[in-house]
Amino acid sequence: MADFENKxxxxxxxxxxxGAGAAELLASKGAWLxxxxxxxxxxxxxxxKCTPTYxxxxxxxxxxxxxxxADVKRIVDTTIEKFQKINVxxxxxxxxxxGSIETGTLEDxxxxxxxxxxxxxNLTKLCIPHxxxxxxxxxxxxxxxxxxxxxxxxxxNMSKSALDQFTQCVALELADKTVRCNxxxxxxxxxxxHKNGGMNDAAYAAFLEHSKTTHALGRVGQTxxxxxxxxxxxxxxxxxxxxxxxxxxxxxxxxCPR
Ligand code: NAI
Numbered sequence: 469m470a471d472f473e474n475k476x477x478x479x480x481x482x483x484x485x486x487g488a489g490a491a492e493l494l495a496s497k498g499a500w501l502x503x504x505x506x507x508x509x510x511x512x513x514x515x516x517k518c519t520p521t522y523x524x525x526x527x528x529x530x531x532x533x534x535x536x537x538a539d540v541k542r543i544v545d546t547t548i549e550k551f552q553k554i555n556v557x558x559x560x561x562x563x564x565x566x567g568s569i570e571t572g573t574l575e576d577x578x579x580x581x582x583x584x585x586x587x588x589x590n591l592t593k594l595c596i597p598h599x600x601x602x603x604x605x606x607x608x609x610x611x612x613x614x615x616x617x618x619x620x621x622x623x624x625n626m627s628k629s630a631l632d633q634f635t636q637c638v639a640l641e642l643a644d645k646t647v648r649c650n651x652x653x654x655x656x657x658x659x660x661x662h663k664n665g666g667m668n669d670a671a672y673a674a675f676l677e678h679s680k681t682t683h684a685l686g687r688v689g690q691t692x693x694x695x696x697x698x699x700x701x702x703x704x705x706x707x708x709x710x711x712x713x714x715x716x717x718x719x720x721x722x723x724c725p726r
Contacts, residue, residue: 470498471703473522476551478502478543480534480591481561483510485659486609489691490558490698491518491527497699498522502547502554504530504561534561534587544594554598556702559588560609564665566621577623584627588634596642605648605710607701608635609694612655612717628653632713639711648710652697655679655717656688684719 477494481487483505491503495518503518505511508531515527528550532539547554563583565576592606599606613621614628632651639649656679662672679688697716700706715721 470522471699471705472497472499474498474500475555476500476502476547476553477556477558477702478504478547478554478595479558479560480504483507483514485661486654486657486691486694487558487560488514489695490560493692493695493699494702495519495524495527496521498524500524500551501527502530502543502551503527504532504534504543506531506533534591535582537590540587540591541594543591544598548598553602554595555602555604557592557595557599557606558609558698558702559592559606561587562609564621564624564661566666568620568622572622580623580627584624585630585634588631592638596647599647600642600645603646605650605702606638607698608649608651609698610635610651610653610713612653612715612720615653615713615715615721635713636711643710648706650701650706650709650712650714652694652701653713653715653717653721654689654694655683655715655720657691657694658688659691682720682723683717684723687718689716689718
């Protein structure tokens, strides 16, 4: 039996990057997907690549902004209406903006916290009764920035640290209901997030080059590598793992200046 045969999985931020990679991988393992994104065309492109396997239906495509409360309710309602259950929630949607305590704005702080934390609290809360019913699980896409401190990305780091607390607290709160909650904490992964966050092409190329020295394995990561970690945590193979923050970062979390 495939890992996710008959398992309904919601993935936010599925129209690009890590979310798209996770969608393709989980589809290949039998998942019944509810893909959430804001861009109709991009989401359709990803959905088209998610070839259903093991009798799964075509992926459900839900156009929604995770910071919009009505949209978030619709994510859950539409998924239940179509599939009648939820087995796994992958909280992947997130944004990155740079800014220090001196240069960051309160507006950016609110935007980052709304996407990276508040929306996750909201969506997870609405999914909980359904996850309890299936003894399902939650996988949060955090960051090495939640575990380690870096100058110049203050609000982002704070949001991912808060998400790590969320992961661990929710794991404890739902353990007696056999609902697991874990996070994957990626290092630098090649996606659009840095350019969307304001880096130009030259700065991004320099950042990737520099990242060879900040990751012990001497390279940045690929979306597939994070997707594999998400798939493991979401599967029964991780049945005794909850409240775990799993780095997928080429060893970056273990490094310090020397
Ligand atoms: P990405 O920019 O390709 O993906 C983020 C997705 O979230 C996009 O599809 C975007 O449209 C969606 N999103 C953002 N705001 C949204 C909103 N309000 N409503 C609905 N969707 C929204 O970037 P990537 O890298 O795939 O990011 C996925 C997650 O991985 C994020 O949580 C990010 O913080 C995390 N991460 C990424 C790292 C990297 O180096 N790429 C490193 C560590 C963590």
